[in-house]
Amino acid sequence: MVERIRRTVRVWAALARAGLRTELQYRANFAFGILGGLALQGAGLAVIGTILARFQQIGGWSLPELMLLYGMRLTSHGLWTLPCSNLMVIDTAVREAEFDRYLTRPVAPFVQLVTRRLPVTTISDLLGGLAILGVALATTHLHWTLPRVLLLGLALVGGALVELSGQTAIAGLAFRMLSTGSLKFTLDDVFNTFGNYPTKIFGPAARWALTVVLPLAFASYVPATVLLGRTGELWIPVWLAWAAPAVGVALFVAAYRFWRSQLNRYASSGH
Amino acid sequence: MPIIRADSLVKEFRRPKRVPGRFGAVRTLLTRQYTVTRAVDGVGFDIDAGELVGYLGPNGAGKSTTIKMLTGILVPTSGAVEVSGVVPWRDRERNARHIGVVFGQRSGLWWDLPLIDSLHLAATLYDVRPADLRAHLARFTDLLGLDEFLTTPVRQLSLGQRMRGDLAAAMLHRPDVLYLDEPTIGLDVVARDRIRAFVADLNRAAGTTVVLTTHDLDDVEALCRRIILIDHGRVLYDGDVATLKARHAPHRELVVHLAEPGPVEIADAEPVAATDGRVTLRFDPARVSSADLIGRVLARHRVTDLSIVEPDLERVVAGIYADRTA
Structure with a gap:
């Protein structure tokens, strides 16, 4: 088992380096991608700034608190898009029968798919997220204990896994549907729209939908309430709030299993 | 003891029935009716270790679909397939370790990187030891004449160069079985001869079992002792070339x-x-x-x-x- 994991890491690293070299072949695209990414982050933050300028608070959350949530969300987003955003191009890989070769090599097809290119431009998400998070941590004056530090770190990864699970499950449908563009961009939109605000402001129905149906509340909002001492506003038990990172892991394990089971539906192309 | 066994292999492709007429596209989306195409219809054969078999058939006969079931890419609708004791689609990673696959129409190389990078990556994926890699690389470079384009990005290679690169990458881990799907399609005479010589050498010197699908019957005459002829997803003939000629011509x-x-x-x-x-x-x-x-x-x-x-x-x-x- 340990040997298997070490091998996967080694192969992943080799493939990712190749993906990076591929990406760097197109230098102009690379540069514009990073600039564009940073501009997009700035625009997102500006929207929140505009709302705050008018209302001072959103759902009782002050600017530094909102920045903490926003920073956590964006960092998580960057943590999954940097290594795995090629999951989004699965339609092409399936329709053009690129999967033929993924299935005839002794490496998990998931690893081969996500490393076909390394979209370095998504690093702007990660850098932007970390910067905002840094400012938020400096201005919220929280009382830090070891469990809370651990929770923050794990929650960033857990948040990445929550979003990655959704995209992985949709990618699994690609073997049957061949075209999943609208689904995955809708999911991306939902995360980018609802993920940046405290989930409680959306009213009871949406609140439950975002906890149970599409559990994006667990990505950043729930752990942020723990860090900010706001668990009082939650509609789930506090222990579950602490376990938010585990929710991400569980979701990803389930999504990955589903994805693997769908490989057998792959029909390649031609006869 | 055969290394490849295929028994009553069937592969059907199902797709929603197209509904013509008004709102056809929407109704197609919602239909529960399917068109079923039987691409492979009960194919069976045994191939012994060390054989070099030509798998022939006109376009759409089911050649590639059979190869995709043998290599584990597709799951058969029914029937059984076993390669070196492994059911390819059920245990893909184990199967992948002892097979090499080259599709003439699609490269398995890293498109934007120099050929040598692809060869090194293939070695990493298959856990080829550095000493073995050096030895095999030297041999293949020599046999296939790779040295003039080892550092050229794959997307800039000619078709013949790319095919030679693909063959080298598929053979670096010394698989027992090599599947070649239309390896000489679109190649000039020189490149074709080079590839034929390489395949013949692998089969003779290393005992590699080779399954070759092709349209080019010259490939078959030059390389294969046995041919399996299929059409409409069924085996029409399975035996040696001389007997086929004696019987049909x-x-x-x-x-x-x-x-x-x-x-x-x-x-x-x-x-x-x-x-x-x-x-x-x-x-x-x-x-x-x-x-x-x-x-x-x-x-x-x-x-x-x-x-x-x-x-x-x-x-x-x-x-x-x-x-x-x-």
């Missing part, structure tokens, strides 16, 4: 150039063409030997030149397909 032709043009009438031989003193006689070697026939011709005519024409595989195969569709 029993006749040979004797072409004689006469010093004085004129009619030729010889027992057991049928004139099938005559132009300017060049007469083609068809005969059945089971009834008259070529030596006897030549003796009879020489006894009656002054001949400037003569030759015996073997039936070529292309015509044999074309004849079989024509018979079947008739």
Whole structure:
């Protein structure tokens, strides 16, 4: 088992380096991608700034608190898009029968798919997220204990896994549907729209939908309430709030299993 | 003990039935009716270790679909397949370790990187030890003439160069079985010969089992001892090339150039063409030997030149397909 994991890491690293070299072949695209990414982050933050300028608070959350949530969300987003955003191009890989070769090599097809290119431009998400998070941590004056530090770190990864699970499950449908563009961009939109605000402001129905149906509340909002001492506003038990990172892991394990089971539906192309 | 066993393999492709007429696209989206295409319809064969088998058929006969089931890419609708004791689709990673796959139409190389990077990556994926990698790389570079384009990005390689690169990458881990799907399609004569020589050498020297699908019957004549012929997803013929010719094209032709043009009438031989003193006689070697026939011709005519024409595989195969569709 340990040997298997070490091998996967080694192969992943080799493939990712190749993906990076591929990406760097197109230098102009690379540069514009990073600039564009940073501009997009700035625009997102500006929207929140505009709302705050008018209302001072959103759902009782002050600017530094909102920045903490926003920073956590964006960092998580960057943590999954940097290594795995090629999951989004699965339609092409399936329709053009690129999967033929993924299935005839002794490496998990998931690893081969996500490393076909390394979209370095998504690093702007990660850098932007970390910067905002840094400012938020400096201005919220929280009382830090070891469990809370651990929770923050794990929650960033857990948040990445929550979003990655959704995209992985949709990618699994690609073997049957061949075209999943609208689904995955809708999911991306939902995360980018609802993920940046405290989930409680959306009213009871949406609140439950975002906890149970599409559990994006667990990505950043729930752990942020723990860090900010706001668990009082939650509609789930506090222990579950602490376990938010585990929710991400569980979701990803389930999504990955589903994805693997769908490989057998792959029909390649031609006869 | 066969290394590849395929038993009653069937593969059906299902897709929603197209609904014509008003709102056809929307109704197609919602339909529960499916069109089923049976691409492979009960194919079975055993291949022993060390064989070099040509898998032939016209377009759409089910060749590639069979190969995709043997390699684990597709799951059979029914039937059984086993390669080196592994069910390919059920245990893909284990299967992948002892097979090599080259698709002529699609490269397995990293498109934007120099060829040498792809070879190193392949070595990493298959856990080839550095010493082995060096040895194999040196050998393949030599056999396939890779050195002039090792550092060229794959997307800038010619088709022939790319195919040679693909073959090297597929063989670095010394697989027991090599599947080649249309390896010479679109290649010039030089590249084709090089690839044939390489495949023949692998089979002879390393005992690699090779399954080759192709349209190019010259490939088959040059390489294969055994051929499996399929059409409409079924096996039409499975055996050696000579037997196929004997069964489906029993006749040979004797072409004689006469010093004085004129009619030729010889027992057991049928004139099938005559132009300017060049007469083609068809005969059945089971009834008259070529030596006897030549003796009879020489006894009656002054001949400037003569030759015996073997039936070529292309015509044999074309004849079989024509018979079947008739």
